[in-house]
Amino acid sequence: MTSEPFDYAAAIRTIPDYPAKGVMFRDITTLLGNPRAFRRTIDDLVQPWAGSKVDKVAGIEARGFIIGGAVAHQLSAGFVPIRKKGKLPWETIGEDYALEYGHDRIEIHVDAVAKGERVILVDDLIATGGTAEAAIKLLRQTGAVVEAACFIVDLPALGGADKLRALDVPVRTLIAFDGH
Ligand SMILES: O=P(O)(O)OC[C@H]1O[C@H](OP(=O)(O)OP(=O)(O)O)[C@H](O)[C@@H]1O
Numbered sequence: 001m002t003s004e005p006f007d008y009a010a011a012i013r014t015i016p017d018y019p020a021k022g023v024m025f026r027d028i029t030t031l032l033g034n035p036r037a038f039r040r041t042i043d044d045l046v047q048p049w050a051g052s053k054v055d056k057v058a059g060i061e062a063r064g065f066i067i068g069g070a071v072a073h074q075l076s077a078g079f080v081p082i083r084k085k086g087k088l089p090w091e092t093i094g095e096d097y098a099l100e101y102g103h104d105r106i107e108i109h110v111d112a113v114a115k116g117e118r119v120i121l122v123d124d125l126i127a128t129g130g131t132a133e134a135a136i137k138l139l140r141q142t143g144a145v146v147e148a149a150c151f152i153v154d155l156p157a158l159g160g161a162d163k164l165r166a167l168d169v170p171v172r173t174l175i176a177f178d179g180h
């Protein structure tokens, strides 16, 4: 087990004014490309569930697939993709959610999770929490028990983690950045 502090902020590149003026984009590709940082991220995300039974890890397209796949492997759990609309080939259920401008929709296969299965939701970052909230609603419709939601980055000014806690989902994040 690792216990010495790790500087996540230094491993993540910040790009001002991308994709729009005023946004500080937290780019995890630098973390993913750093073998020590990537391993430490996955180790830290799975740490609360070492030795407990998790049936499935659900990852949100697209960056949540990278993190969620590694987390699922480490926990010997299955992986469930939650995708943007129109991408999944089998029967789906979907949920609309608000973006900063406009709306989008995510979908899950109806049979991706069996009733009562213990699921952890994973994505790279939580901002407003709209995407993760929609994912939790979908997982619960399948009968999943959503044990927790895990993210590398939290943007607390946007209130996303509080939104998920209000849905009774424990939230784990590894680094918080001020502002947007
Ligand atoms: O908390 P929210 O305000 O909902 O925002 C967080 C979401 O935004 C980003 O994904 P994005 O929609 O940009 O898609 P991508 O992963 O395909 O780039 C990020 O990876 C989260 O999924």
Ligand SMILES: Nc1ncnc2[nH]cnc12
Pocket (backbone or CB within 6 Å): 023, 024, 025, 026, 027, 125, 127, 180
């Ligand atoms: N500031 C940000 N950086 C990276 N991804 C994001 N998704 C929403 N806000 C973001």
